[in-house]
Amino acid sequence: MHLTVRNLIWILELFFPPELPVQQALYVLAVIISLYPLVRLHLNQMDEAYRQSPRKGWINSVYALLSRAFHEEASDPEAWTAGVNVAEEYTEYICRDLERLHTLMGLTENSNLSDPNSFLFRPARRILCTTRMNCKFCPPSHRNLVPSLRRKRHGKSEQRVWLLDSTFRWVSADLVVGYCATCKAEYYLTKYYPDSITKKAGGPGQKRQQVLEYDAEYLRVSKHGVWVHRDIARAQENSLDCFHAGWSNWAKWRLFTEHFSRRLLKFHGKADGFTCNSHPATKILVEAVRKAIGEDGGVIRKALDHGCMDCTHAKRFADEEVGQTDGHATEIAGSEAGPAGPIAPDAAPLPPSLPSALPRQLRPPPGSPRGYCRLSVMDGKSLTHKKCSLDECHGPLYNFKNGRFCEAHLGEYEAKCGTLSCGRLVHSDGALTCDDPAHIDWHKKFVDRFHRLSFPGVQRVIRRQMVETDDIVPRLQIELENLGDTPGGKVAHTFTAKTTYCLQSVQRACGYPIGWGTCYRSESTPQVLSLMNKIWAGFPNLRPGFMAYDKACDLLRHIVTQDGNDLWIASTRFIVDAWHYINHRTTDILCRTRTNPAPTDGSQPDLVITQIDDNGVVHKTRAFNTETAEQLNSWLNGFESQLQRVDMQVEKKNRGLADEFWDEVNGNV
Ligand SMILES: [Zn+2]
Ligand SMILES: [Zn+2]
Ligand SMILES: [Zn+2]
Ligand SMILES: [Zn+2]
Ligand SMILES: [Zn+2]
Known part of the structure; x- marks a missing residue:
């Protein structure tokens, strides 16, 4: 037997207070359905006829859970007639007829229901659309109104996309895109997505630009219609905070980039006016954000x-x-x-x-x-990142995994001997030096430089060097062999990528951050002064x-x-x-x-x-x-x-x- 509308009306009228808001009534109804497995266990126990006084364990739990369901609702005083808490009364009432209620809803021993939850209300497909009502760009016009948004046609139906919802479940959803007809009449094609607005000036060769929606609930993470609920990004962010999870684990995720781009731009006060090419590749988006915030430092104006x-x-x-x-x-x-x-x-x-x-x-x-x-309070901290191997270059590595050069220097220097004063070509493809045995040998010793040191040995050396150099950042200087007349430490080479020196930050005494800057080679006073300025x-x-x-x-x-x-x-x-x-x-x-x-x-x-x-x-x-x-x-x-x-x-x-x-x-x- 299936539950019909008529049955439902009957159930609602008989068992629910008429003034109960409908969401709460539906919630309690869902709880009643979810209680079926316990009721079944209870009935089964009751069937053991030989027991004189049947135990009430299962039904006590049912009673407690149902009562709690009502209490949760009762915490909202508006939900009930003033001052009277009828939760107990209704729990009692429903419990008395629970078996019949379940029968009425088709939940019986023979219903073969493996998961009573599947009986619950099926959530509607999620619709992804902009939260805006009117064009962001057009001024008020006809009747002093800002043009309203229209639905953009997409074939015959809405666009189907995949969505990772806030409970980490993949669901199918519908994407509906809006546009502004006034913009279109002016030869601007403005499209409204849930997470961004894209805009393209008419005429040939114009690139579509986008501005971000900063409070977007859904973020698009792939060109092929894959979206993610923002709560997932927040979960990532919390794991970063709470477990010190390395951000690079997440960084490959487009979601992380989308979410943090918005957060960073907003906090640096750069949300307004930020644009970049529409539907950009991750690299393009990150570059645009970095440019907006500050290449080597940022200021939180507020x-x-x-x-x-x-x-x-x-x-x-x-x-x-x-x-x-x-x-x-x-x-x-x-x-x-x-x-x-x-x-x-x-x-x-x-x-x-x-x-x-x-x-x-x-x-x-x-x-x-x-x-x-x-x-x-201002100080330098040992938060560094790798950079191009050439001392004077601040460029990021082209290949962050095991690269040595930025994009600009890659072509020229990768083919050259890593000993900078040499200038000859490498002896074979993938080699790091020319065929000069002295260069080959020095490179080999450089690669082996840590091998003779134990871990406590390394720690000891670092501690001693920090005291000697008054250095705030622990770093290890290993003595290298001379190359010709040049002392080992002075040999200019490109055998590894280099690292920035430190990150300088300024905050208030209470910890409120004010600004930050990257120091490339040392925490020098001129750099610190220019950051303050x-x-x-x-x-x-x-x-x-x-x-x-x-x-x-x-x-x-x-x-x-x-x-x-x-x-x-x-x-x-x-x-x-x-x-x-x-x-x-x-x-x-x-x-x-x-x-x-x-x-x-x-x-x-x-x-x-x-x-x-x-x-x-x-x-x-x-x-x-x-x-x-x-x-x-x-x-x-x-x-x-x-x-x-x-x-x-x-x-x-x-x-x-x-x-x-x-x-x-x-x-x-
Ligand atoms: Zn418009
Ligand atoms: Zn470079
Ligand atoms: Zn060489
Ligand atoms: Zn002093
Ligand atoms: Zn403060």
């Missing part, structure tokens, strides 16, 4: 305005707080190292254009704005009052030397970490007088908080906690997704800046 309680404080002044000034300029608050010893005789002097001490910070006259200060270009007033950076003294010296009037000198105090300061304060006068992260003499009251305990003892602690920023540093693969997380955290942890804060810093109180 971060320049960001402020929260962990990175933005109202300005404080030494004469407002007891005990601020009773310390020492070279002592760090919260550190046990105490004040510095005398300056070493051969200490690096202060550049002549810098005054010997910073001016004292004075409280503004009453009624004028107090102001606020922000701390940003790029990030704050056009927004000098948004520069942070404090910048924490582990090479801040070198950076400041570079800034002062190249331009004594550089705005950075007045706008920002550069501070180092405590460890650096303690080690450097006696041998470098600039470091000693300018970069103390928390001087206890009151010269930087914004960096030190004083508290007096019950015994009248003054305690000083650092005002900004940069731990979050440092933790975040270790996770740059998820750089962009972290940004959203930080945004959420500011909201969630209630660290946003209240109106009272702005009243205080603007002098309104």
